[in-house]
Amino acid sequence: MDGAFLLDLRLADPRVTELQALGMPAVVVGHPSEAGSLASVWSDDGAAVRETIEYLAALGHRRVARVAGLPELVHTALRDRAFAASCDGLGLNGHVTAHTDCTGEEGARATRRLLSSPDRPTAIVYDNGITAVAGLSVAQEMRLDVPRDLSIVAWDDSPLSQVVRPPLTALSRDISTYGAHAAQRLLALIDGGQASAFEDRAACLTVRGSTGPPPARAPEPA
Structure with a gap:
């Protein structure tokens, strides 16, 4: 595939600058604030x-x-x-x-x-x-x-x-759908089209047995 995904985005990530300079079709899986001009797929x-x-x-x-x-x-x-x-x-x-x-x-x-x-x-x-x-x-x-x-x-x-x-x-979030959004945008870029930032649904809380009220006698922090 003549394109690239950029994962595990870092602060001031030099890979963003390099991919922009190369003009290669690329999609950042991460927040658009650090994606430069590259298309990004992210959630809040x-x-x-x-x-x-x-x-x-x-x-x-x-x-x-x-x-x-x-x-x-x-x-x-x-x-x-x-x-x-x-x-x-x-x-x-x-x-x-x-x-x-x-x-x-x-x-x-x-x-x-x-x-x-x-x-x-x-x-x-x-x-x-x-x-x-x-x-x-x-x-x-x-x-x-x-x-x-x-x-x-x-x-x-x-x-x-x-x-x-x-x-x-x-x-929890739907990882397969999240990845599909990124792949669709990369394929569009490879075909010469345009792709903009896409915000997917934020992860939602699924409550199970590992959470409950704190111990009754837990002292307040100073």
């Missing part, structure tokens, strides 16, 4: 983060943490800002973000640090399913009950998130 990660934090706050959580991906990735940076703004707006002053490489090993390490803190969170939002499942394993290793002692939310609703016990509350 900020809206999904806000929905999640509002849900956890409604359950009564006041100390919420996030195990995130690499900070130089555009979607991570957007989620970082939305998470901090949502928590601040709801008065959740004990929020913290731990950046990882999105592997199970790093997800487990970050979770262990968070849960060993004197002001450990009562809920953790993970940037992918692998780190969330690793976090669930760490919580169980530390004799914490999910969701009685800790609520867990995973981004990307993978089959793995659904078969663990308890099954994980997750941010």
Whole structure:
């Protein structure tokens, strides 16, 4: 195929400049703010983060943490800002973000640090399913009950998130349709047509057994 997809978009990504200079048909799967003149397919990660934090706050959580991906990735940076703004707006002053490489090993390490803190969170939002499942394993290793002692939310609703016990509350979207939108735009460019930015539906929250109210005696952060 005489074209290219640009995935895992980074802040000030040099690949965008290179593809623009080459004039090659290309589609960015990521936010248009960093796509330059290239066509992009994206969804509003900020809206999904806000929905999640509002849900956890409604359950009564006041100390919420996030195990995130690499900070130089555009979607991570957007989620970082939305998470901090949502928590601040709801008065959740004990929020913290731990950046990882999105592997199970790093997800487990970050979770262990968070849960060993004197002001450990009562809920953790993970940037992918692998780190969330690793976090669930760490919580169980530390004799914490999910969701009685800790609520867990995973981004990307993978089959793995659904078969663990308890099954994980997750941010879900139709990945196949998302990819199809990108492919359609790339094919249009290859055929000499035009393609503009396309905003797909934001991921929506699917509630399962890994979330619930916080422990009754959880102290408020200072």
